[in-house]
Amino acid sequence: MPEDNVLVKLEHGKKSFGDVAVLKDISLEVRKGEVVAIIGPSGGGKSTLLRCMTLLETLDAGSLSYGDLSVAEDNGAGHAVYGGKDVMKRAKSRFGLVFQNFNLFPHYSVIKNVTDAPISVQKRPRAEAFERGRELLAKMGLADKEDMVPCELSGGQQQRVAIARALAMDPEVLFFDEPTSALDPELTRDVLKVIRDLAAERMTMVIVTHEMTFARDVADRIIFMDDGLVVEEGRAVDVINNPQQERTRAFLSQYQ
Ligand code: ADP
Ligand code: MG
Numbered sequence: 001m002p003e004d005n006v007l008v009k010l011e012h013g014k015k016s017f018g019d020v021a022v023l024k025d026i027s028l029e030v031r032k033g034e035v036v037a038i039i040g041p042s043g044g045g046k047s048t049l050l051r052c053m054t055l056l057e058t059l060d061a062g063s064l065s066y067g068d069l070s071v072a073e074d075n076g077a078g079h080a081v082y083g084g085k086d087v088m089k090r091a092k093s094r095f096g097l098v099f100q101n102f103n104l105f106p107h108y109s110v111i112k113n114v115t116d117a118p119i120s121v122q123k124r125p126r127a128e129a130f131e132r133g134r135e136l137l138a139k140m141g142l143a144d145k146e147d148m149v150p151c152e153l154s155g156g157q158q159q160r161v162a163i164a165r166a167l168a169m170d171p172e173v174l175f176f177d178e179p180t181s182a183l184d185p186e187l188t189r190d191v192l193k194v195i196r197d198l199a200a201e202r203m204t205m206v207i208v209t210h211e212m213t214f215a216r217d218v219a220d221r222i223i224f225m226d227d228g229l230v231v232e233e234g235r236a237v238d239v240i241n242n243p244q245q246e247r248t249r250a251f252l253s254q255y256q
Contacts, residue, residue, distance in 0.1 A: 005032040006067070007094070007173050007204055008053060012074065013062035015045075015052055022048045024228035026062075030173060033202040037209055037219035037236065041251055045228045046208045050177050053206070054097045055088060066094045067172075093122075096166030100178040102158040104150040104165070110137065111146035114165045122169065129168070136164040140194055156187030160194055173204040181210060192218075212255045216240040224248045 008030040015023040022045045030036055038046050051057040053064065055071070059080040064071045071091045072080040082088070104113050114133040118124045124132075137143055140160040150158050159179055166174055179195070180188040192214050198205065199218045209215055215222055215236060222239040224232040224247075232245045243249045 006030070007032050008067075008206075009063075009065050010053060011063045013049070013052060013059050013064065013080075014078075015048055015057065015060050022228055023052065023059075026225075026228070026230060028053075028223065028230070030204060030206055032172075032204055034204055034221065035199045035219045036206045036221045036223060037215035038206065038223045038225055039209065039212070039215060039251070040225035040231075044226045046225055047177055049225070050097070050175050050206070050208060054095060054175055055092060056097075058082060066091045069094070093169070094172045096169055096171035096174045098159070098162050098166050098174065098176045098179050100182050102150070102155070102162045102182075104158055104161055106150055109147050109149055110142065110153070110161050113150070113161055114168050117165070118168050133164070133168055136167050137161070139197075140164045141190070154187055155183045156190045159183065159187075159191045163191075163194060163198075173206065174198070176205065176207040176209070178208050178210065212240060212252065224251065226251070 006029050010026060010028045013023050013026045026049060040046055048057060052059050059072055061074055061078045061080050063073045063080065069087065069091055070083065071087060072082045075081050108116065111130065111133050114136060115129040118129040119126055134146065137146055140163060142157060142160055145153060145157065150161065153161065180191050183191060192211065195207065196218055207219065219236040222234065222236045223230055224239060226247055232239060232243060232248045239248065240252065243252055
């Protein structure tokens with residue numbers, strides 16, 4: 001039985017594209033209320049890891065569970081065997097995902113972007129979904145933007161709509177893949193601020209980021225990934241201020 005407070009657990013995850021092993025053997029647990037930052041050089045497999053954990057890609061080997069819900073189990077012969085449609089649907093209701101490039105519906109208004117899935121997937125009453133959507137937009141500092149379409153907003157505003165949209169589904173855990181890397185510094189600040197606020201509320205989050213100061217200050221734990229493996233993992237301040245591995249030191253030295 002999983003521990004009560006483990007929301008996501010990946011064990012010995014492996015993933016290749018053709019002959020290229022992108023995830024070599026990755027294990028990762030995320031506990032309720034925890035903020036985990038994943039850092040590391042480009043091409044190290046961070047996005048693939050997030051895509052496997054959020055069911056956009058399937059693992060070749062290993063097991064994945066969301067709390068007591070087993071999503072994929074290793075069959076013992078090096079293959080991950082996935083549950084059926086119903087399992088996938090239930091798992092998908094437990095997490096949200098925020099991408100680097102916002103991925104909003106371009107023709108939908110802001111409020112429609114935020115309320116569409118709660119209404120069509122979760123079958124929530126329209127009025128309730130709109131009320132919650134407006135609440136979330138206000139929290140993101142976008143109270144006056146609900147009737148705009150994404151292209152009328154700055155990148156930072158679009159990303160905050162994307163965060164509101166993810167939160168509207170009441171996920172247990174929120175994944176972010178480089179949420180600010182498409183943004184200018186001043187827009188980055190606004191997006192990091194809302195993520196900091198969510199962390200202060202103990203929202204469980206897994207964040208791939210190149211913002212080292214943010215990772216050190218906001219994350220409880222940092223995972224340094226390179227070449228498909230977890231090279232180093234520990235308390236955020238320890239990994240950033242006192243890395244143990246040479247590869248981690250070399251990576252962090254670029255940011256000083
Ligand atoms: P990161 O997010 O750390 O930059 P990625 O997970 O995006 O790393 O990529 C890791 C490696 O996997 C890269 O070499 C990339 O080219 C390769 N890769 C990622 N997705 C695919 C795919 N769909 N098909 C083939 N190769 C891929
Ligand atoms: Mg990536």
